[in-house]
Amino acid sequence: MKNILVTGGTGYIGSHTVLELLENDYNVIIVDNFSNSHPKVLDALETIANKKIKLFRTDIRNKEKLEQIFKEEAIDAVIHFAGYKAVGESVFQPLKYYNNNLTGTITLLEVMEKYSVRKLVFSSSATVYGTPEKMPLIEGEPTGATNPYTRTKLMIENILEDLSVAKDTWRLLSLRYFNPLGAHNSGDIGENPNGIPNNLAPYITQVAIGKLDKLHVFGNDYPTEDGTCIRDYVHVEDLAKGHVDALQYLETSKKGFDIFNLGSGKGYSVFEIISSFEEVIEEKIPYEITGRRAGDLPVTYADTTKAQNDLNWKAQKNIQEMCRDSWNWQKKHPNGFED
Numbered sequence: 479m480k481n482i483l484v485t486g487g488t489g490y491i492g493s494h495t496v497l498e499l500l501e502n503d504y505n506v507i508i509v510d511n512f513s514n515s516h517p518k519v520l521d522a523l524e525t526i527a528n529k530k531i532k533l534f535r536t537d538i539r540n541k542e543k544l545e546q547i548f549k550e551e552a553i554d555a556v557i558h559f560a561g562y563k564a565v566g567e568s569v570f571q572p573l574k575y576y577n578n579n580l581t582g583t584i585t586l587l588e589v590m591e592k593y594s595v596r597k598l599v600f601s602s603s604a605t606v607y608g609t610p611e612k613m614p615l616i617e618g619e620p621t622g623a624t625n626p627y628t629r630t631k632l633m634i635e636n637i638l639e640d641l642s643v644a645k646d647t648w649r650l651l652s653l654r655y656f657n658p659l660g661a662h663n664s665g666d667i668g669e670n671p672n673g674i675p676n677n678l679a680p681y682i683t684q685v686a687i688g689k690l691d692k693l694h695v696f697g698n699d700y701p702t703e704d705g706t707c708i709r710d711y712v713h714v715e716d717l718a719k720g721h722v723d724a725l726q727y728l729e730t731s732k733k734g735f736d737i738f739n740l741g742s743g744k745g746y747s748v749f750e751i752i753s754s755f756e757e758v759i760e761e762k763i764p765y766e767i768t769g770r771r772a773g774d775l776p777v778t779y780a781d782t783t784k785a786q787n788d789l790n791w792k793a794q795k796n797i798q799e800m801c802r803d804s805w806n807w808q809k810k811h812p813n814g815f816e817d
């Protein structure tokens with residue numbers, strides 16, 4: 479298996495995975511419409527990897543174009559990142575999410591079927607566990623969606639499972655990511671959110687760089703030791719490695735469809751994340767406690783036994799390394815790919 483099509487390969491997780499694939503001697507073909515990424519990501523990737531990378535600027539819902547790519551390239555497997563990911567936005571614009579995430583995936587699967595490419599790794603999310611009753615979260619436990627974004631992830635997992643039942647030559651994997659953090663060790667690619675960040679880490683680094691005044695901590699009255707929410711943060715480079723391990727697993731797997739958690743298995747509170755950033759930045763992060771954010775769970779973290787046993791994958795980087803690398807990227811590129 480040599481030629482890997484990466485949809486959404488210039489996005490945050492996709493770009494780090496592209497580098498990991500290249501390092502492991504895969505050929506990469508990126509498809510991205512730049513709806514949530516910058517065209518300059520390609521330059522950064524080529525500089526870091528020191529090689530040319532093939533990229534098709536197109537929407538994966540453009541079936542004609544996608545077919546052309548499958549006709550021209552001898553694709554062996556697909557890693558499918560392309561989709562919209564903002565939970566809050568999905569509540570207000572559900573059709574945007576159903577259209578892009580579902581139509582995009584169905585179009586991709588139809589083209590894969592037509593060209594007999596039946597290996598796929600899909601980006602799912604820890605949010606599919608809904609409102610769980612116990613931790614850590616284990617694959618196979620009940621799922622639930624509290625917003626359209628998560629519903630698209632669950633629907634896609636169902637579609638993948640149905641496909642594997644319909645034809646036993648499909649090899650389909652769903653990876654449920656916990657909270658990605660960090661950036662490539664070069665500091666030249668990283669998370670580049672549009673507008674004001676929704677997520678904790680980019681918000682903190684933008685406060686530190688002076689783009690935002692202060693962090694709003696969403697609640698300190700949760701039933702946790704310091705009262706703030708606990709999440710499972712995982713370095714984006716570890717996540718990227720998980721995709722290479724997933725591809726290797728698909729080569730020999732007998733299962734048509736399978737699901738894996740990718741997380742560190744450890745939980746950190748909002749205050750602990752602030753402290754870790756303060757250590758690497760060597761400055762205090764100004765913050766204010768505000769009310770809880772609707773829909774936030776007090777505690778989530780993964781059981782990663784299955785990924786360890788079957789994929790031979792385990793997160794290696796600790797929280798200090800995650801914060802250091804996020805900060806390094808932010809400091810080196812205060813305006814993201816505009817710098």
Ligand code: NAD
Nearest residue numbers: 486489490491511512513514515537538560561563601603
């Ligand atoms: P991202 O927005 O940085 O990357 C997604 C990429 O897909 C972008 O480059 C965007 O331009 C592209 N894209 C979107 N729709 C497209 C379309 N129709 N055709 C072609 N390209 C398209 O997101 P990310 O953080 O890298 O996440 C990647 C995947 O992982 C997403 O599916 C997301 O839902 C999932 N995920 C992300 C997180 C997270 O916290 N980042 C957590 C869990 C799951």
Ligand code: UD1
Nearest residue numbers: 565603605657658676677678681694695696707709748774
């Ligand atoms: C969010 C998304 C989830 C996505 C995940 C990945 C929601 C409801 N969920 O989850 O789909 O997979 O990001 O990164 O949006 N916090 C603050 N102040 C901030 C931002 C966040 O206090 O400005 C707190 C939050 O309350 C939470 C923690 O920090 O307790 C982490 O938040 P965030 O980075 O948004 O991640 P999740 O809420 O886990």
